[in-house]
Amino acid sequence: MTGVDISQLIGRVDDLPTLPQTFLRITQIVNNPRASAKDLSSVIGDDQVLTARLLRLVNSSFYGFPQKVSTVTGAIVLLGFDAIRSLLLSSSVFEIFPGRRRKNHKGLSALWDHALGCAVGAKVIGSRLRYDNIEELFVAGLLHDIGKIVEMVYLPDAFSKIQALVKEKDLLILDAEQEVLGFSHAEVGTLLATEWKLPQKLVRIIEMHHLPQEAANFSRETSLVHFSDILCRALDIGSGGDPWVPPLNDFAWNAVGLDQGGLPYVMTEMTRVYRDMRHVINSGR
Amino acid sequence: MAAELGPEAYQDFINNIEDFSHFQEKAGITSGVEHIWGVFLKDMERILNVDLCALFLVNEETHEFELYGVAPEAMRDECLKELDLQIECGVFSWVIDRRLPSVLPSTVFKKRTALMLPLCTANRTLGAVLTVTKMEKSSITMETSRLLGILARQCSLVMENAMLYEHLRKEHESLQKAQSQIIQTEKLASIGRLTRAASHEILNPLNIISGYAHLLKIGSGGDSKPSRYLNEIINESGRIAKVVSGLMQFKGSDALKAASTDLNSVIEKAISLTEYAAKFNKVRMDFSPVPGIGKVMGDSEDLIQVIISIINNSLEAMPEGGDLEIRIEPVKGGGHEEEGFVKVKITDTGCGIPEDVREKALEPFFSTKGDKAMGLGLYMAYCVVQRCGGTIQIGSGPGDKGTCVTIMLPLADKTG
Numbered sequence: 001m002t003g004v005d006i007s008q009l010i011g012r013v014d015d016l017p018t019l020p021q022t023f024l025r026i027t028q029i030v031n032n033p034r035a036s037a038k039d040l041s042s043v044i045g046d047d048q049v050l051t052a053r054l055l056r057l058v059n060s061s062f063y064g065f066p067q068k069v070s071t072v073t074g075a076i077v078l079l080g081f082d083a084i085r086s087l088l089l090s091s092s093v094f095e096i097f098p099g100r101r102r103k104n105h106k107g108l109s110a111l112w113d114h115a116l117g118c119a120v121g122a123k124v125i126g127s128r129l130r131y132d133n134i135e136e137l138f139v140a141g142l143l144h145d146i147g148k149i150v151e152m153v154y155l156p157d158a159f160s161k162i163q164a165l166v167k168e169k170d171l172l173i174l175d176a177e178q179e180v181l182g183f184s185h186a187e188v189g190t191l192l193a194t195e196w197k198l199p200q201k202l203v204r205i206i207e208m209h210h211l212p213q214e215a216a217n218f219s220r221e222t223s224l225v226h227f228s229d230i231l232c233r234a235l236d237i238g239s240g241g242d243p244w245v246p247p248l249n250d251f252a253w254n255a256v257g258l259d260q261g262g263l264p265y266v267m268t269e270m271t272r273v274y275r276d277m278r279h280v281i282n283s284g285r
Numbered sequence: 286m287a288a289e290l291g292p293e294a295y296q297d298f299i300n301n302i303e304d305f306s307h308f309q310e311k312a313g314i315t316s317g318v319e320h321i322w323g324v325f326l327k328d329m330e331r332i333l334n335v336d337l338c339a340l341f342l343v344n345e346e347t348h349e350f351e352l353y354g355v356a357p358e359a360m361r362d363e364c365l366k367e368l369d370l371q372i373e374c375g376v377f378s379w380v381i382d383r384r385l386p387s388v389l390p391s392t393v394f395k396k397r398t399a400l401m402l403p404l405c406t407a408n409r410t411l412g413a414v415l416t417v418t419k420m421e422k423s424s425i426t427m428e429t430s431r432l433l434g435i436l437a438r439q440c441s442l443v444m445e446n447a448m449l450y451e452h453l454r455k456e457h458e459s460l461q462k463a464q465s466q467i468i469q470t471e472k473l474a475s476i477g478r479l480t481r482a483a484s485h486e487i488l489n490p491l492n493i494i495s496g497y498a499h500l501l502k503i504g505s506g507g508d509s510k511p512s513r514y515l516n517e518i519i520n521e522s523g524r525i526a527k528v529v530s531g532l533m534q535f536k537g538s539d540a541l542k543a544a545s546t547d548l549n550s551v552i553e554k555a556i557s558l559t560e561y562a563a564k565f566n567k568v569r570m571d572f573s574p575v576p577g578i579g580k581v582m583g584d585s586e587d588l589i590q591v592i593i594s595i596i597n598n599s600l601e602a603m604p605e606g607g608d609l610e611i612r613i614e615p616v617k618g619g620g621h622e623e624e625g626f627v628k629v630k631i632t633d634t635g636c637g638i639p640e641d642v643r644e645k646a647l648e649p650f651f652s653t654k655g656d657k658a659m660g661l662g663l664y665m666a667y668c669v670v671q672r673c674g675g676t677i678q679i680g681s682g683p684g685d686k687g688t689c690v691t692i693m694l695p696l697a698d699k700t701g
Contacts (some may be wrong), residue, residue: 030427033298038423066375073423077388077398080434081427130384130407 016150017096019196022047023088027197030085040081041072044088053091054084061276062123062138079135086135089198090119090142094281107163108152113238115142115149116281120274121228124266125258131224140205140225146192147185147206148173148241155181166242173242174210186210213251223252228270235267237274298428301331305432308439314450318342321447322354325414325440332432333425335416336397339364342412350412367393368415377401381410386433388422398422402437406445414440469644473667476649484529491529495522545697546585548627549574552611554585555592559600567606568599568633575613581627581694583673588694591669594662595631595690601654602635602688609633616693626675629692632682643679670694 025043029035044050051072058075059068069075076084094112119141126134152159158180165176177184190207205222208215209229215222226249232238233245258266305328312321322340329338337360341350350368355361370392371377380387380401391399400416414437495518502515556570563570581588592611599609609631616626638646645651647667652660663679670677675694682689 032294033428033431034294034426036424036426041423064379066379074390077422077425077430079387080385080430132385 030081037073037076044072060280083135086139110239114240117232117237118228121270124269144209147189223255226252314446335418337417339415404441545580551588555589559596566600570609572611580697587669591666599633607634626693632689634687
């Protein structure tokens with residue numbers, strides 16, 4: 001133990017990044033069944049940056065919609081309210097963490113790439129399995145390792161130690177975290193997600209993404225993210241902080257239930273969409 | 286900005302969802318698509334005001350979306366145009382692929398909104414509903430969009446179940462039909478075997494009976510009473526012999542005379558033999574020979590008898606006159622089983638045969654004509670055709686009127 005514990009982190013919660021006010025307003029609206037597309041679009045429309053980012057996402061290969069969607073209202077009614085919220089959350093989290101632009105922060109950038117890869121993977125697998133709410137899977141993939149990003153930005157010394165330990169003892173990052181911090185990035189991520197008042201499902205996925213069999217109601221979604229996480233490492237998309245491909249959880253593989261021809265398809269499609277999305281996300285900066 | 290909501294709004298939302306969950310009670314597994322569509326339209330009206338609502342179903346063979354129904358019917362053309370345009374720009378397939386309701390500007394109706402609801406279940410895309418509404422798309426609420434999704438899902442489930450049920454029912458029906466045909470064939474075959482054996486056993490003692498009766502008659506001479514009795518015995522024995530040898534005639538010899546016969550001339554002969562009776566009944570007979578139809582397996586005399594007895598039945602069914610049509614046509618590509626056959630269809634405009642009688646019509650001694658007939662005509666026809674390796678079927682004529690007898694006969698030059 002190096003004098004850092006999770007309560008210390010909780011103590012610094014006020015310093016933790018917050019989601020933009022707009023997003024909170026949007027959540028409020030989406031939770032109201034009587035809210036109209038107009039209500040939602042007026043809130044999004046107030047934020048020029050958010051509007052631009054949303055439209056860029058909607059018109060990207062993420063959806064492959066054959067025509068150009070040029071208005072926020074159009075995007076809302078075309079995709080549905082839930083989808084829009086997930087998309088907005090996705091584009092917001094990229095913005096709120098500092099350091100992504102710092103050139104020397106190579107590790108952080110790789111972590112974000114890994115997050116995006118996992119998000120894309122979850123979405124691609126979800127589409128293949130005809131899952132209804134693929135936007136939610138995308139956000140879940142994006143946020144699953146948010147705890148690592150918090151550690152890296154807010155506990156940089158501890159995180160360096162963790163990384164050194166990973167190299168030195170050939171440990172998985174999860175085990176190194178336990179040794180150095182006494183808690184894991186899953187716990188940190190859960191803390192942040194709760195603080196952000198994210199939907200229960202997202203919180204559970206972040207908390208259980210290494211133990212999908214214990215995610216109860218959300219075990220299928222959690223398994224899917226777990227599987228996508230491992231695929232990303234296998235495909236070498238970004239870096240999860242250690243060079244290892246953690247073992248694929250048997251339970252997760254069964255819960256996902258991907259068909260025979262599914263895996264090659266998912267891997268090809270993942271690489272293609274990831275490239276495109278990376279461009280879309282980065283061009284907005 | 287929407288006003289803050291009290292619990293009532295959520296209550297309303299939940300009530301609506303609950304109502305939609307009753308879809309399966311309103312349209313069960315045995316309801317046809319039409320009924321389900323009716324229930325859907327009613328539920329749809331509760332969600333929003335629609336100008337047009339159209340159901341497209343996927344054709345299982347061509348995999349194309351086909352228009353099933355439009356409400357109101359007058360908008361049919363516009364509706365098809367709207368779909369065509371949405372398909373053309375690729376939007377339609379995108380929506381179907383995404384499997385969630387989507388709202389788009391209408392291409393045909395300016396300033397209106399088009400709503401597309403894909404109807405799909407976990408494994409199958411059943412179709413889609415296209416709706417056009419005057420409602421401004423920005424005023425569509427979260428509630429509306431969710432309810433549409435729930436309604437579409439409920440409808441898809443019920444529709445898939447109904448379709449599966451219908452499919453199963455048809456399959457079951459055709460199996461049942463095949464089964465009853467097998468039973469019928471088996472029945473007739475066993476009757477045939479029985480008569481073959483029985484007639485032999487009857488004719489021998491009968492010969493002895495009538496022989497002694499003749500001897501007695503010669504001995505008794507004159508016009509005495511016993512002699513009259515003996516005459517009765519001889520006459521009645523003769524009748525028994527006629528009935529039994531009638532059966533024997535068609536008992537079906539095991540060795541088929543491998544003759545090939547020209548079907549055109551068989552039918553022409555049969556017509557010429559029944560022409561007089563037809564004229565008498567004011568029945569117009571219509572047959573034109575088909576050149577190059579090929580020869581069929583079977584004895585020409587037997588086949589002429591077959592056609593005559595069917596014609597006779599038809600004539601009797603048309604005491605007030607009518608039309609009798611005989612058609613022959615080669616069977617092409619109707620499945621492997623029917624390849625190399627010629628079909629003879631004899632259709633009349635008579636009183637027809639009720640469904641329950643049709644089954645028994647081929648049985649021996651079955652007759653609806655009372656004492657006038659022995660009921661062997663069609664049984665004989667059946668035996669002859671069966672012996673040729675063909676089939677005979679009795680159905681109703683066009684428009685469920687009259688009778689249509691279909692005989693399938695194998696071509697003589699049929700290979701294999």
